[in-house]
Amino acid sequence: MTDFAATRCLFHLPEGMIYLDGNSLGPLPKSAAERVAAMMRDEWGEMLIGGWNRAGWMAQPMALGDRIGALIGAEPGHVTVGDTLSIKVYQALAAALAMTDRKVILSDNGNFPSDLYIAEGLIGTLGRGHELRVVEPEAVEDTLDESIGVLMLTEVDYRTGRLHDMKGLTEKAHALGIVTVWDLAHSAGALSVDVSGTRADFAVGCTYKYLNGGPGAPAFIYVAPRHAETARPALCGWLGHEAPFAFDPDYRPGAGVERMRVGTPPILQFAALNAALDAWDGVDMADLRAASQRLSERFIAEVEARTDLVLASPRDPARRGSQVSFRHPDGYAVMQALIARGVIGDFRAPDILRFGFTPLYLGEEEVVEAAAILSEILTTGTWDRAEFHQRQAVT
Ligand SMILES: Cc1ncc(COP(=O)(O)O)c(C=O)c1O
Numbered sequence: 280m281t282d283f284a285a286t287r288c289l290f291h292l293p294e295g296m297i298y299l300d301g302n303s304l305g306p307l308p309k310s311a312a313e314r315v316a317a318m319m320r321d322e323w324g325e326m327l328i329g330g331w332n333r334a335g336w337m338a339q340p341m342a343l344g345d346r347i348g349a350l351i352g353a354e355p356g357h358v359t360v361g362d363t364l365s366i367k368v369y370q371a372l373a374a375a376l377a378m379t380d381r382k383v384i385l386s387d388n389g390n391f392p393s394d395l396y397i398a399e400g401l402i403g404t405l406g407r408g409h410e411l412r413v414v415e416p417e418a419v420e421d422t423l424d425e426s427i428g429v430l431m432l433t434e435v436d437y438r439t440g441r442l443h444d445m446k447g448l449t450e451k452a453h454a455l456g457i458v459t460v461w462d463l464a465h466s467a468g469a470l471s472v473d474v475s476g477t478r479a480d481f482a483v484g485c486t487y488k489y490l491n492g493g494p495g496a497p498a499f500i501y502v503a504p505r506h507a508e509t510a511r512p513a514l515c516g517w518l519g520h521e522a523p524f525a526f527d528p529d530y531r532p533g534a535g536v537e538r539m540r541v542g543t544p545p546i547l548q549f550a551a552l553n554a555a556l557d558a559w560d561g562v563d564m565a566d567l568r569a570a571s572q573r574l575s576e577r578f579i580a581e582v583e584a585r586t587d588l589v590l591a592s593p594r595d596p597a598r599r600g601s602q603v604s605f606r607h608p609d610g611y612a613v614m615q616a617l618i619a620r621g622v623i624g625d626f627r628a629p630d631i632l633r634f635g636f637t638p639l640y641l642g643e644e645e646v647v648e649a650a651a652i653l654s655e656i657l658t659t660g661t662w663d664r665a666e667f668h669q670r671q672a673v674t
């Protein structure tokens with residue numbers, strides 16, 4: 280049984296704050312500050328350039344890849360870490376498109392905009408008449424046919440938390456000759472993922488949400504072993520080269536997923552991410568999923584008992600990721616009022632109040648208290664003060 284009281288102690292949680300936004304940015308692991316400081320003092324400070332060899336910096340993208348791989352069901356040696364998620368989406372999609380002659384990319388309108396923008400940009404760069412087809416999430420399965428080359432989806436809808444059937448869709452896609460790219464930004468560390476068992480072709484994700492790697496923490500990419508030696512990386516940086524220090528003017532892709540590396544890895548961020556990943560030692564993903572569903576169900580029950588907010592997430596917990604969303608026409612102001620009371624969720628246009636549930640550091644009492652505060656804000660109408668309508672740059 281996972282000891283969630285113990286994992287909670289690993290995080291710094293500001294006094295008086297109920298944090299329901301770990302689906303956007305996870306909290307600070309207490310060990311991260313010392314780990315980053317030690318890296319700066321003992322490695323960067325003392326070793327300087329020698330740190331690449333002596334401290335093993337160059338091997339870290341793959342070592343961290345294996346730590347993350349263990350959380351998403353990847354075969355060892357098939358995940359690498361670096362760059363931002365948008366870049367990893369670009370690489371995965373470009374590699375997938377290179378595996379098919381078909382010209383259509385299928386996605387849904389619950390996908391994160393960056394993924395759709397990346398697809399549009401890539402289509403423009405390729406200039407070969409590709410098309411991005413975007414349908415409702417519920418229509419994806421029936422839209423799959425032999426005209427489609429790549430199915431590119433985010434498993435958990437960032438607004439509603441709706442969960443795609445990754446195994447079923449991948450199976451159907453493969454039966455039709457379609458290559459799959461899965462974005463696990465809202466899945467990794469949120470629920471059980473099995474990239475190997477579902478036979479995903481490519482998967483990508485970020486590490487600053489449920490994996491708690493910190494703002495700007497690097498992304499990861501998985502390439503299925505069966506494609507690893509033939510996938511075309513598209514962004515052919517020197518660190519994805521077979522022999523970077525041969526400084527050969529001709530590009531030769533590196534072994535397996537290492538070819539998806541691009542440039543210099545972010546070693547300072549890696550130190551924080553390594554500290555954050557320690558929290559997962561001893562965590563059973565089935566326990567995590569059960570706890571996440573308990574917290575989410577309790578929150579829905581409490582909110583619905585106290586308010587008339589409309590649930591925007593699927594009601595069936597098995598069809599949700601680890602977040603719950605409600606609709607309110609003035610959702611932005613309601614969320615600002617909630618944040619002012621120390622309950623941190625976020626708002627997603629046009630009307631979504633979004634709350635993330637993260638058993639590693641969140642308990643049931645806080646969930647009940649958050650619902651009570653939300654209800655108070657709505658019944659007293661405090662959310663309708665001018666200050667809560669003023670838009671911030673980042674929501
Ligand atoms: C599903 C999804 N894809 C892509 C991104 C973009 O990631 P990044 O800003 O790290 O490139 C995000 C979050 O910002 C996301 O939630």
Ligand SMILES: Nc1c(O)cccc1C(=O)C[C@H](N)C(=O)O
Nearest residue numbers: 302303304391437464495673674
């Ligand atoms: N990456 C973010 C950032 O740099 C600033 C603010 C928010 C984010 C996010 O991750 C947003 C997130 N992908 C979402 O689901 O809305």
